Amino acid sequence: QMLMLSILDNGSEVIIPEPFYPNYNTFIKSAGGTIRPLTTSPEGGYRYAFREKLEALINENTRAIMFTNPGNPTGVVLTHEELRTIADVAKEHNLFVIGDEVYREFVYGGEQLATIGQFEDINENAVIIDSVSKRFSACGARIGTIITRNKELQQNLMKFCQARLSVATLDQIASAALYSVDSDYFDAVRKEYKLRRDTCYNKLLEIPGVVVKEPQGAFYMMAALPVDNADTFQKWLLTDFDDNGDTVMFAPGEGFYATPGKGLNEIRIAYVLKQKDLERAMDLLALGIKKYNETHCK
Incomplete structure (x- = not known):
């Protein structure tokens, strides 16, 4: 929120690929701005780093391009080439390019995450957001960082930092200590999340449609x-469906879009449960879809 207050004026626009983290909308609106959504699709793998699509959304009110990498809610990881495209567009149109990298440790292809901060020719444009809450599963510690080489932006950010109450001292001490953990910690965490991802993904592939x-x-x-409609389906799962007393809950996709009518039949799954619980959840989802369509598609 402090970043948005530092770079936006009333009427400013921020280009964000949708679906996106819903709180972006709140942060941007509170600073007087609006989101200019770059719509993606399930069929296209939710990829968005296309010059022609980005430039089609730029106007005199555009202030920044913002994205989560790796993505929430899509899990998309941008390639070096895709980031270069975004960087070039931002530089040519004098825009901030904001990479929200709070999930940077969780990449499952074995490669190192490409970051918007690696391009020295956009030092004045690039901003990186990071946080201890996702990296170390310390969601109660609301501590993060904003990284930029832009001196004017640094000064504006410091004004807001000095005007707000600080994070609890104990949280600061504990968060600093977390950065001393061995890299093996992340190896184990990535291995576990990859197993959970594979479980959900493979189970979903088995569900027709x-x-x-x-x-x-x-x-x-x-x-x-x-x-x-995924929202209607979710309500039905909670009120009219069970299998041996069990049901399943997810986040309906419409709330991750700014464009009205988008994401109506989409859902976001957070694979943060144990593998056996995720297997059961996907089985319940498959059974729920079957029974729902038997009773609602006549």
Whole structure:
């Protein structure tokens, strides 16, 4: 939120690929700005780093391009070439380019995450956001960082930092200590999340009519379901469906979009449960879809 207050004026626009982290909307609106959504699709793997699509959204009010890498809610990990495209567009149009990299440790292809901060020719444009809450599963510690070489932006950020109450001292001490953990910690965490991702992804592939792309990072995935409305389906699962007393809950996809009518049949899955629980959840989802369509598609 401090970053948005530091770079936006009333009427400013921020280009963000959708689906996106819903709180971006709150942060940007509170600073007087609006989101200019770059719509993606399940069929296209939710990829968005295309020059022509980015430039089509730029106008005199555009202030920044912002994205999560790895993605929440899609799990998309940008390639070096895709980041270069975004960097070039931002530089040519004098825009900030903001990479929210709070899931940077969770990439499952074995490669190192490419970051918007690696391009020295956009030092004045690039901003990186990071956080201890996702990296160390310390969600109660609301501590993060904003990284930029832009001196003017640094000064503006410091004004807001000095005007706000600080984070609790104990949280600061504990968070600093977390950075001393051995790299083996992340190796084990990545291995576990990859297992959970594979479990959900492979189970979803078995469900007729589901469209899903394998996420490369974070611990989320989006999927399009063969239902008319995922929110209505979710309510039905909670009120009218169970299997031996069990049901399943997910995040309906519409809330991750700014464009009205988008994401109606999509869901976000957070694969943060144990493998056996995820297996059961995907089985319940498959059974729920079957029974829902038997009773609602006549």
